[in-house]
Amino acid sequence: MKFTKMQGLGNDYVYVNCFEEKIENPSELAVKVSDRHFGIGSDGLILIRPSEVADFRMTMFNADGSESEMCGNGIRCVGKYVYDHHIVEKDEFDVETKAGIKHLKVTDEGGKAVLITVDMGIPEVTGEVPEPITIDGRSYEFIGISMGNPHAIYYMDEIDGLDLEAMGPAFETHERFPERTNSEFIQVIDRSHLRMRVWERGSGETWACGTGATASAVASVLSGRTENTVEVELKGGILSITWDRESGHVYMTGPAVEVFQGEFDPENL
Numbered sequence: 001m002k003f004t005k006m007q008g009l010g011n012d013y014v015y016v017n018c019f020e021e022k023i024e025n026p027s028e029l030a031v032k033v034s035d036r037h038f039g040i041g042s043d044g045l046i047l048i049r050p051s052e053v054a055d056f057r058m059t060m061f062n063a064d065g066s067e068s069e070m071c072g073n074g075i076r077c078v079g080k081y082v083y084d085h086h087i088v089e090k091d092e093f094d095v096e097t098k099a100g101i102k103h104l105k106v107t108d109e110g111g112k113a114v115l116i117t118v119d120m121g122i123p124e125v126t127g128e129v130p131e132p133i134t135i136d137g138r139s140y141e142f143i144g145i146s147m148g149n150p151h152a153i154y155y156m157d158e159i160d161g162l163d164l165e166a167m168g169p170a171f172e173t174h175e176r177f178p179e180r181t182n183s184e185f186i187q188v189i190d191r192s193h194l195r196m197r198v199w200e201r202g203s204g205e206t207w208a209c210g211t212g213a214t215a216s217a218v219a220s221v222l223s224g225r226t227e228n229t230v231e232v233e234l235k236g237g238i239l240s241i242t243w244d245r246e247s248g249h250v251y252m253t254g255p256a257v258e259v260f261q262g263e264f265d266p267e268n269l
Contacts, residue, residue: 198234
């Protein structure tokens with residue numbers, strides 16, 4: 001089976017072109033390919049498939065095999081893949097996800113996609129702003145935002161010292177979130193700059209999360225912390241997020257990189 005390893009700000013996935021390949025059990029395969037010692041190594045598996053309602057369909061599976069609705073870094077990589085490999089011959093197109101159809105626009109440089117802007121849709125506030133919560137005996141406040149997948153945004157004075165490996169699972173699986181949640185830990189630098197670390201549902205701490213950065217920007221605007229356009233600095237780099245308050249849509253712009261291509265036999269993983 002042929003695959004392509006791609007990453008958006010260090011949020012890396014194994015991509016399979018399902019116009020050419022057939023996968024029987026993607027959940028099981030996601031666990032195998034994601035293993036960084038015995039597999040290829042990734043935050044999960046993303047399949048590029050035909051769609052009846054858009055130009056393409058993206059389905060994604062986390063490193064633990066669970067299926068997720070949407071991935072901002074992942075969809076940018078899908079956009080780069082179909083553009084660079086000439087599966088699409090236009091610089092604007094639509095991708096179907098479990099969180100709805102997303103519109104992508106490519107910035108071309110030398111015949112390759114270097115930046116992709118994604119219309120992330122209209123965010124949904126999922127509770128009080130802010131909402132109190134107690135986790136492992138400590139009191140916090142968070143802002144719940146859905147970008148088609150769930151996010152809980154927490155504001156901290158500083159985030160570098162957080163031990164996310166120790167604290168992340170309790171945030172992800174708290175009873176307030178019956179389907180688990182992505183948790184974003186935000187340090188506000190100024191009104192146009194956020195720093196963020198993320199504990200992703202099903203994958204643990206990752207170097208970036210596009211939907212999380214988008215949700216965090218929305219939460220920061222709602223709570224009066226930033227302007228409508230903000231740069232979100234993650235471990236893997238920077239995403240630019242703009243919330244168009246008139247239309248309600250949020251736009252995410254960032255890079256996508258093809259790391260390498262290869263082949264594997266699923267039976268050997």
